[in-house]
Amino acid sequence: xxxxxxxxxxxxxxxxxxxxxxxxxxxxxxxxxxxxxxxxxxxxxxxxxxxxxxxxxxxxxxxxxxxxxxxxxxxxxxxxxxxxxxxxxxxxxxxxxxxxxxxxxxxxxxxxxxxxxxxxxxxxxxxxxxxxxxxxxxxxxxxxxxxxxxxxxxxxxxxxxxxxxxxxx
Numbered sequence: 001x002x003x004x005x006x007x008x009x010x011x012x013x014x015x016x017x018x019x020x021x022x023x024x025x026x027x028x029x030x031x032x033x034x035x036x037x038x039x040x041x042x043x044x045x046x047x048x049x050x051x052x053x054x055x056x057x058x059x060x061x062x063x064x065x066x067x068x069x070x071x072x073x074x075x076x077x078x079x080x081x082x083x084x085x086x087x088x089x090x091x092x093x094x095x096x097x098x099x100x101x102x103x104x105x106x107x108x109x110x111x112x113x114x115x116x117x118x119x120x121x122x123x124x125x126x127x128x129x130x131x132x133x134x135x136x137x138x139x140x141x142x143x144x145x146x147x148x149x150x151x152x153x154x155x156x157x158x159x160x161x162x163x164x165x166x167x168x169x
Contacts, residue, residue, distance in 0.1 A: 011136035013062040017130045020055025024048040024123070030158070039114040049108025049119065052126050056100045059130045060086065063093070066133070079105075093132060099125035 028048040031041035043075055045064045060082055064070075069085045086094045103122030107113040 007135045010062070010066075010133055012056060014130065014133050014135060017055045017062075018060040020051055021130065022090070024052035024055065026158075027051060028119070033116055037116050039116060039119070042112040042114050045114050045119060045121075046109050046112055049104045049113075049122065052123060053100065053104040053109060056097070056104065056126045056129050057082075059126075059133050060097060062133050063129070064088060064089075083143060084160065093129065096125045096128045101130060 003114075025048070027044055028039075031039045031044040034040055064082075064085055067089050069089075082097060082102075083094065086097050100122055103113070103118060104126065108119055108122055113119065
């Protein structure tokens with residue numbers, strides 16, 4: 001694979017991982033922060049954490065592939081697969097992965113953690129992982145027409161629902 005092809009693949013995967021994070025942030029905006037430092041609705045926090053963790057997995061798989069690690073056979077990948085392989089290559093990346101896994105996947109998604117600072121730590125770790133696959137010379141990956149329309153439609157619906165709910169109370 002030439003350097004240009006590698007940059008094109010990295011740009012696409014980097015954009016995909018960031019798209020997951022953008023979707024996670026949009027989902028998190030659907031709930032309010034309470035005065036005591038917690039999110040009001042655990043449902044949206046859980047969804048956002050699950051989406052962000054999927055973005056982490058996209059980035060880690062690409063990062064491992066760049067390092068020459070590939071999944072053997074059709075064996076399903078588990079966190080053990082990721083931590084084992086990442087630990088052999090980069091201890092700092094392992095710290096990011098452990099934080100993202102514990103905060104986003106276990107605490108946020110499964111256990112319903114709603115503390116704002118805890119979720120922010122998980123998102124920070126996710127962005128640290130995604131930055132590891134940032135291409136040196138990014139190739140612009142255009143968003144599809146359908147994707148643009150869907151994003152605009154969702155934004156309009158969220159705005160309308162927010163205005164309706166504010167006027168209702």
